[in-house]
Amino acid sequence: MANLDINRVRKSYGRHEVLKEVNISVGDGDFLVLLGPSGCGKSTLLNIIAGLEDITDGEVLIGDRLVNDLPPKDRDIAMVFQSYALYPTMTVRQNIEFGMKIRGVPAEERAKATEAAAEMLQMSTLLDRKPSQLSGGQRQRVAMGRAIVRHPELFLFDEPLSNLDAKLRVDMRTEIKRLHQRLGATIVYVTHDQIEAMTLATKVAVMKDGIVQHFGAPQEVYDRPANTYVARFVGSPAMNIIPGRLLNSDGAPTVAFDTPNGEALISGVTLSPEVARDFAGREVLVGIRPEHFSLDGEGVVPVGVDIVEPTGPDTLVVFSAGGTEVVARLDPVELGIGEQVRFAVKADKVVLFDPKTETRLD
Numbered sequence: 603m604a605n606l607d608i609n610r611v612r613k614s615y616g617r618h619e620v621l622k623e624v625n626i627s628v629g630d631g632d633f634l635v636l637l638g639p640s641g642c643g644k645s646t647l648l649n650i651i652a653g654l655e656d657i658t659d660g661e662v663l664i665g666d667r668l669v670n671d672l673p674p675k676d677r678d679i680a681m682v683f684q685s686y687a688l689y690p691t692m693t694v695r696q697n698i699e700f701g702m703k704i705r706g707v708p709a710e711e712r713a714k715a716t717e718a719a720a721e722m723l724q725m726s727t728l729l730d731r732k733p734s735q736l737s738g739g740q741r742q743r744v745a746m747g748r749a750i751v752r753h754p755e756l757f758l759f760d761e762p763l764s765n766l767d768a769k770l771r772v773d774m775r776t777e778i779k780r781l782h783q784r785l786g787a788t789i790v791y792v793t794h795d796q797i798e799a800m801t802l803a804t805k806v807a808v809m810k811d812g813i814v815q816h817f818g819a820p821q822e823v824y825d826r827p828a829n830t831y832v833a834r835f836v837g838s839p840a841m842n843i844i845p846g847r848l849l850n851s852d853g854a855p856t857v858a859f860d861t862p863n864g865e866a867l868i869s870g871v872t873l874s875p876e877v878a879r880d881f882a883g884r885e886v887l888v889g890i891r892p893e894h895f896s897l898d899g900e901g902v903v904p905v906g907v908d909i910v911e912p913t914g915p916d917t918l919v920v921f922s923a924g925g926t927e928v929v930a931r932l933d934p935v936e937l938g939i940g941e942q943v944r945f946a947v948k949a950d951k952v953v954l955f956d957p958k959t960e961t962r963l964d
């Protein structure tokens with residue numbers, strides 16, 4: 603397995619620049635997720651790593667080896683696509699063995715590798731079936747089996763689960779996670795699904811318009827998003843971004859915003875002394891995750907309840923603050939429309955953004 607370094611990578615199609623100076627480095631055994639909406643350049647970057655697209659500028663290193671000019675077959679990678687590209691006339695076993703056969707791997711060794719992969723993917727009983735006799739999830743497993751038997755330095759997945767129905771997607775997600783844990787493989791995985799990213803990644807690169815907006819561990823991206831775009835893209839319901847202000851204060855930094863029921867005052871926000879000084883008295887965007895509101899503790903946000911949505915494990919409460927709609931996720935609770943309550947906020951989880959640049963302060 604290998605580390606992967608993407609240094610200053612650019613890609614243009616004619617005058618259309620689809621990747622703009624991408625820098626990403628992950629270590630041996632990392633699970634890197636490229637996350638972003640359709641058209642942001644995820645597949646282009648994956649194809650550049652694979653060698654299926656040439657690079658306009660910059661360098662790609664796999665295991666410290668510069669691969670810019672290496673054809674795909676010499677990069678020691680295995681790729682799993684959304685469309686599984688199985689040979690319809692071959693059995694599962696033949697599909698998995700095919701690549702090894704081409705490379706001249708002896709029959710006995712092929713059989714051993716195939717059976718080991720089938721066992722790992724819990725499809726030992728399916729080896730003699732044809733692809734047409736398999737479900738979508740099983741076909742996906744075969745595609746993964748084909749990748750596993752290559753023992754590549756790097757696994758590349760391009761939206762492998764997006765053709766599956768919701769339930770199966772969750773099962774396969776667990777399967778892929780297990781596979782990563784067993785193989786200790788380095789993986790690059792493309793998805794537009796932020797939950798897949800959060801659950802699978804050891805490192806996530808959130809992309810927009812060919813630019814990496816935030817690269818880091820999933821929890822860090824979730825807790826301290828680099829900008830409001832990342833804040834809104836990761837997490838569901840999204841982080842609330844409420845126009846407010848940072849107060850002049852000598853003690854713990856305090857933010858305020860207005861609601862139809864009065865002013866919300868949240869003190870004890872985490873902020874370096876320099877930033878607190880620079881932004882004192884200025885407008886800021888106050889980022890609060892829905893789950894950081896609660897009915898326990900000191901109520902600092904006056905709330906007039908607009909909508910109540912029980913989901914089972916928790917209850918979403920929609921209210922208005924700072925001129926926008928805000929969502930709180932509470933433990934199951936009965937609240938009436940129009941009811942007035944005060945919510946506590948986990949102040950140390952609040953993040954602030956510059957209203958001009960929309961980047962995180964600090």
Ligand code: ADP
Pocket residue numbers: 615618620638639640641642643644645646647
């Ligand atoms: P994603 O995988 O994130 O949905 P892609 O990497 O497929 O995005 O595409 C990124 C951008 O590059 C899109 O605007 C797409 O239209 C453009 N693009 C992709 N491939 C080509 C190509 N072969 N020629 C011209 N433009 C392309």
Ligand code: MG
Pocket residue numbers: 644645646
């Ligand atoms: Mg794509």
